[in-house]
Amino acid sequence: MNNLQTFAAAAAPAAPSTMSQPTAMLSCRDLTVGYGTRTVLDGISLDISAGHWTAVVGPNGSGKSTLLRALAGLTTPGRGTVSLRGRVLESWPRRERARRLAWLAQDAGLTNLTAAEVVGLGRFAHSGWLAHRRSEDDAAIRRAMLATGSLPWATRRMTTLSGGERQRVLLARVLAVEAAVVLLDEPTTHLDPPHQEDIARLLRDQAHGCGVCMVSAIHDLSLALTADRLIVLGDHGLIGHGTVREALAGDWLSAAFRTRVDIIEHEGVYLWRPALAAATRA
Amino acid sequence: MSALRPGVAELDLPLFAANTGSRLAAWLAACIAITLLLTAASLLIGTSSLETSLGWLLNPDAQSSVILWQIRLPRTVGAWFAGALLGLAGAIAQGVFRNPLAEPYLLGSASGAALGVTLSLLAADASLGGLAWAGKLGVTGAACIGACAAIALTIMLSRGVLATASLLLAGIVVAFLLSAVTSLLLLSKPDVWRAMQAFLLGNTGFLSWSSVGLLGVVFIVCLLPAVLLSRGLDALSLGEDTAQSLGLSLPVLRLTLLGVLSLATATTVGQVGIVGFVGLVAPHLVRETVSVNHRQLLIGAPLCGGALLQAADLVSRWIIHPAELPVGAVTATVGGVYLVVLLWRRNRHE
Numbered sequence: 001m002n003n004l005q006t007f008a009a010a011a012a013p014a015a016p017s018t019m020s021q022p023t024a025m026l027s028c029r030d031l032t033v034g035y036g037t038r039t040v041l042d043g044i045s046l047d048i049s050a051g052h053w054t055a056v057v058g059p060n061g062s063g064k065s066t067l068l069r070a071l072a073g074l075t076t077p078g079r080g081t082v083s084l085r086g087r088v089l090e091s092w093p094r095r096e097r098a099r100r101l102a103w104l105a106q107d108a109g110l111t112n113l114t115a116a117e118v119v120g121l122g123r124f125a126h127s128g129w130l131a132h133r134r135s136e137d138d139a140a141i142r143r144a145m146l147a148t149g150s151l152p153w154a155t156r157r158m159t160t161l162s163g164g165e166r167q168r169v170l171l172a173r174v175l176a177v178e179a180a181v182v183l184l185d186e187p188t189t190h191l192d193p194p195h196q197e198d199i200a201r202l203l204r205d206q207a208h209g210c211g212v213c214m215v216s217a218i219h220d221l222s223l224a225l226t227a228d229r230l231i232v233l234g235d236h237g238l239i240g241h242g243t244v245r246e247a248l249a250g251d252w253l254s255a256a257f258r259t260r261v262d263i264i265e266h267e268g269v270y271l272w273r274p275a276l277a278a279a280t281r282a
Numbered sequence: 283m284s285a286l287r288p289g290v291a292e293l294d295l296p297l298f299a300a301n302t303g304s305r306l307a308a309w310l311a312a313c314i315a316i317t318l319l320l321t322a323a324s325l326l327i328g329t330s331s332l333e334t335s336l337g338w339l340l341n342p343d344a345q346s347s348v349i350l351w352q353i354r355l356p357r358t359v360g361a362w363f364a365g366a367l368l369g370l371a372g373a374i375a376q377g378v379f380r381n382p383l384a385e386p387y388l389l390g391s392a393s394g395a396a397l398g399v400t401l402s403l404l405a406a407d408a409s410l411g412g413l414a415w416a417g418k419l420g421v422t423g424a425a426c427i428g429a430c431a432a433i434a435l436t437i438m439l440s441r442g443v444l445a446t447a448s449l450l451l452a453g454i455v456v457a458f459l460l461s462a463v464t465s466l467l468l469l470s471k472p473d474v475w476r477a478m479q480a481f482l483l484g485n486t487g488f489l490s491w492s493s494v495g496l497l498g499v500v501f502i503v504c505l506l507p508a509v510l511l512s513r514g515l516d517a518l519s520l521g522e523d524t525a526q527s528l529g530l531s532l533p534v535l536r537l538t539l540l541g542v543l544s545l546a547t548a549t550t551v552g553q554v555g556i557v558g559f560v561g562l563v564a565p566h567l568v569r570e571t572v573s574v575n576h577r578q579l580l581i582g583a584p585l586c587g588g589a590l591l592q593a594a595d596l597v598s599r600w601i602i603h604p605a606e607l608p609v610g611a612v613t614a615t616v617g618g619v620y621l622v623v624l625l626w627r628r629n630r631h632e
Contacts, residue, residue, distance in 0.1 A: 074523050098529025109380055111519035113575050116297040121517050125529035129513055141297060155299035173520075177528075 025050040025213040026071060026101075026181050030080035033063070033070050040066045043080070044238050046231065050180065053207040053214040055224040058233030058256050064217040065106065065185050067233065071215065072103040072183045084181060098125035102177035104184040108170050115161065115169040116154040119145055122176030144175035147202060163190035171199065175206065182206070184216035188223060200226050221253065221272035225263065232256045244270065306582075309572050313585040317362060320592040324358035325350055327596055329604045352491070360489030361595040361609070362588035363497035364554045365564070367504065369587020371546040372561030373568075373579050374508055377515035378539050379446055386547045386561035389436045389449070389540070390456035391429035395551040397460045398428020399481050400467050403474045421481065422493075422552040429548035432456055437540070444533060484557035484610025486595045493553045500549045504542045505584065511535060512577035519576075557610045559617025560587050560594075566624065 024047035033041040040063040048054055056064045069075045071082055073089045082089045084101055092100075102122070111118065122144065123137040145151040148168040158166055167190050174182055187203070188196040200223055207214040207228065215231075218224040230247045232239040234256040240247060247253065248270065253261040262273045326335040328349070338346035371386035379388070402424035439452035468475040514535040517525040526532055550557070564587035568579055591609070594616065598607040 069523070072523075072527055074526060094531060095529040098527060101527070103524065103527035105521050105523045107521075108524060109519055109521045111516075112569060113516060113519065114298070117516065117575055118520065121513075121520065121528060124513065124517060129510060138297060145297075151295050154295060154297045155302075170520075 024048060024083075024086070026082070026084055026215070027086075028071060028080060028082045031067075031070055031077050031082065032079035033066050033075055033077050039078075041070065041077075042237050045080075046238075046241055048213055048215060048231075050213040051207060051211045052228040053203045053216070054229040054231060055216055055218040055227035056231045056233065057218060057221065057224045057253070058239075059235065059258075062233040062235055062256070064233060067231070068103075068183050068185050068215065068217055072101060073097070074103065095125045095128075098179075099177065100179050101181045101183070102174045102179035104170060104174045104182075104187055106185040106189065108166075111158050114155055114157055115150060115172075116141060116145070118158060118169055119150075119154075119172045119176050122173040125177065140176050140178055141172075144172040145169075147175055147206075148172040149198070164192065164195050167191055168195075168199075171202070179212070181213040182215070184214075186217050186219060188218065188220065196220065196223055204228070221261070222270070225270035225272065234258075306572050306574070306578055310582065310585060313582070313589055316589045317585070317592060320589060320596060321355075321358050321362075324592065324596055324599075325354050327600050328354055356491045356494050357486055357489045358592055358595060360494045360497055360553065361486045361591045363494060363501050364486070364489075364550045364557065365560050365591025365594075366584035366588035367497065367501055367546040367550045368557060368561035368591070369564035369583035369585070370501070370504055370508060370580060371543050371550070372563075372587070373565040373576075373583035374515075374539050374543045374546075375561070376565055377518065377576055377579075378536060378543070379450065380518060382566070383562070385559075386543065386550075387457075387556070387558075389453045389544065389547075390432040390460065391544065391547045391551060392556045393457045393460035393464065394432020394435075395425040395429040395548070395556065396478070396482060397464045397467075398424040398426075398431070400464050400474065400478055401428075403477055404467060404471065422488075425481070425555070426548045426552035429551050430544060432460055433540075433544045433548070442533075444536070480608065481555040482610075483608035484555040484613065486554050486591075486598070486609045487606070489553065497549065497553055500545060501584070504546045505580070507538055508542050508580050509577055511538060512575070512580050515539075515576040515580075554591075555608075555610065557591065557594075558614045559621075560590050560613050563617045563620055564590055566620075570624075 027045075027047045029045050031041055031044045031046075032039065044067065056067060058064050066075065070077050073082065084092060084097065089097065113121075119141045120133065120137065123133075123140060126140075127134060127137050142151065145154055148171045150165065150168040150172050153161060153165060153169075158169065161169065167187070171184075171187060174184065184203070188199050191199065203214050203216060204226070206212045216227075218227070224230065225244055227244065229241070229243055230252070231241045232247055232252040232255075235258070239256045240250060240252040242250075248263055251261075253263070253272075264271045264273055325339065326332055328335060330338075330349075335350075338350055342350070368386055372384075375384040375386055375388055376382055378384075399421050402420040406420060436449065436452045436456045439455065440448040464478075468478060514525070514530055517528050517530050518532075518535070522532060525535075547561075565579060565583040567586050567590075568574060568582040572578070572582070574582060591613065594612040595609050597616075598609040598612045601607060601612075
């Protein structure tokens with residue numbers, strides 16, 4: 001996976017756009033997305049760098065999924081641009097873009113394929129329509145399945161796997177792309193807490209070890225606080241983007257959820273505590 | 283140890299089961315063997331008795347060889363191709379619409395074909411005695427054109443091929459609309475209505491070598507692009523967003539496959555009328571028996587559909603011997619029962 005590091009090193013674009021700084025792997029300017037008359041995201045600008053795991057947090061309906069979909073180029077923004085390595089998303093050739101930017105949907109359709117076939121689809125942008133599997137594709141599939149611990153059920157059909165097993169196969173599918181930018185919409189849903197922790201560690205390792213620009217929406221606040229950086233969305237747009245420490249210092253989470261969010265620090269780990277006591281007393 | 287840390291033993295686990303290929307090969311071989319058996323049997327079964335047919339085979343004369351090689355053989359070979367096209371169309375429809383209950387006629391092609399046939403029959407009504415030739419020449423063309431027009435109307439109504447839900451809805455609307463027009467036209471013409479019924483129930487009796495040729499060419503033309511695009515259907519089974527993020531052009535994939543679907547359905551409807559359930563059941567049978575991706579499904583479903591329609595054709599000739607049932611009635615009965623069993627088994631599992 002060393003080639004990913006070279007990807008990241010070569011990220012200084014040949015023709016840098018005037019808008020984005022050369023260090024940003026993925027950036028957006030004045031991003032505005034709406035459905036019908038409702039505006040979900042209004043004028044959001046971000047620069048997301050490689051080598052970090054960034055968690056997107058915010059209350060339901062604050063536009064976490066919409067932001068990720070727009071960053072992945074799956075929604076056409078009403079206004080503003082998204083750039084990958086300094087180049088506007090729309091100007092990338094389809095397959096080239098798909099090799100550099102991978103996406104994990106919140107809920108994948110039920111498919112009849114085997115686990116390894118699903119992971120193999122992550123190689124589509126590399127190997128194309130005829131699915132002639134080269135040894136490098138097989139190696140990438142194997143690496144991704146090893147990393148997510150899904151290799152033991154490689155030959156099983158997706159329909160026979162449990163929700164957690166399926167999620168890890170889908171995660172392997174995203175890693176098999178070996179893209180420089182990986183966007184994940186709620187990758188830890190359907191998983192029990194220890195497995196959520198495993199996935200979080202995996203995302204962190206991929207970001208730090210391979211220099212991947214890893215961005216995920218995370219529902220669970222304690223889990224999100226184990227990320228390197230946070231993008232905090234509130235009901236009325238972006239509250240802040242920065243390190244976890246900056247987010248806590250500025251109390252961004254309380255602002256986003258419009259209620260007091262208590263964070264306890266325990267042996268270097270931040271934990272979110274439900275404000276149950278306060279509610280009962282009141 | 284964390285679940286995500288691989289043990290040494292995991293490193294050389296296989297990615298793909300070693301026996302999948304051989305199981306599939308065995309399954310395909312079984313399909314082909316059944317087809318050959320059915321073809322042989324179809325030479326022996328017809329209005330004449332089994333002994334007479336056997337005698338014809340052993341001691342052929344001019345008249346019997348015409349019956350065997352110009353009537354029975356093209357009929358069964360044509361039935362195979364028609365069934366294969368329906369199986370292929372069904373597999374494509376289920377893949378494109380990501381719905382296991384999708385079937386070849388879901389874009390309104392059946393009602394379009396019916397309306398086309400009605401119009402052609404009404405046009406030929408002035409000389410009703412000429413129905414025989416109209417049944418051979420005009421009906422196939424009219425059915426094909428009607429089916430294509432209905433599909434075009436459906437796509438126009440849903441303003442393109444991108445929104446699956448509106449496409450399905452438009453298909454239903456077009457089907458109802460065209461059926462209503464057909465019924466209105468037929469109300470005043472009971473004799474045309476009777477001729478229509480034969481078409482609506484499906485009929486393999488008109489198949490000649492020239493129809494076999496047409497069906498065969500269309501089958502090859504449809505199979506090639508479908509198999510080439512099969513990996514796109516695999517990707518689509520993970521969801522539209524995911525497929526798009528993998529670098530796939532959804533409009534190109536959809537348009538090509540819907541084109542193939544329309545060509546396959548329109549041709550089949552033109553040659554054998556509306557034969558229900560084969561296109562729905564064939565892909566199911568393949569999926570139930572072997573684990574498949576779309577490439578394997580798009581090859582297996584035609585083989586299965588071909589054998590199914592051949593078998594139905596045989597049953598339709600034999601069951602009320604020496605008279606014949608419309609083949610569509612047989613497929614609808616058997617297919618309906620199969621689906622009920624399938625649903626019942628599913629419910630029990632859940």
